[in-house]
Amino acid sequence: MTLDLLAIAAHPDDVELTCGGTLLKMAQRGYQTGILDLTAGEMGTRGTPEIRAKEAAKAAKLLGVQWRGTLGVPDSDVQPSRQHKLRLAAQIRELRPKTVILPYWQARHPDHYHASTLGYEGCFLAGLKNLPIAGEAYRPFKILYTTAFAEVRPTFVVDITKQYAQRRKAILSYPSQFRPAKGEKPEKVYLGLEQLEDEMDRLARNSGHLIGVKYGEPFLMKELAKVDDVVKMEVRSI
């Protein structure tokens, strides 16, 4: 399989929360999109890996992704080790994504910032011909970092106003994470459903505001954007 766009993140539901709208928008444009969860999220306080896998499959369907897989890194052990990097490089060679979305490289959860480094280094290694793994050497063309939960100024924002409702459904496909089971007391480990909705809405609105639309998803890239026509540039200055 060859993908146009692959989002890589530490846990199932990370991608939905950070760049689900963008994945959906690109799928609607006819691109082949995919999600690679580095772990199965088995350290999560809530829900078994089996339940989370079912939820992840449902969310993937809602986001229109062609492919979703788990790399099999143990949850809470995401790190750029040689072993994990080689496994990821092999997966990159199989999927051959043109563009890859990674988490931003600073975060509270170690799995999240390590996912960023592991993701970058796995993509890099995939292009080394003599690497002791199967597949033809391949390196993605573009790497983008999602900054949805990072205290950093993005370099661009994707307008997801039309995708917002569907993205919301995909995020809410993880009831094991957000909803207490029947008869169970809601505890503090839960980000309650209402709180989650508020937070999702606030973040997407903030990002949208930066480019003059209702809802957006923010990204950062290390390279500069190349511009041919400065008269047709979008986003009003004053």
Ligand SMILES: [Zn+2]
């Ligand atoms: Zn996570």
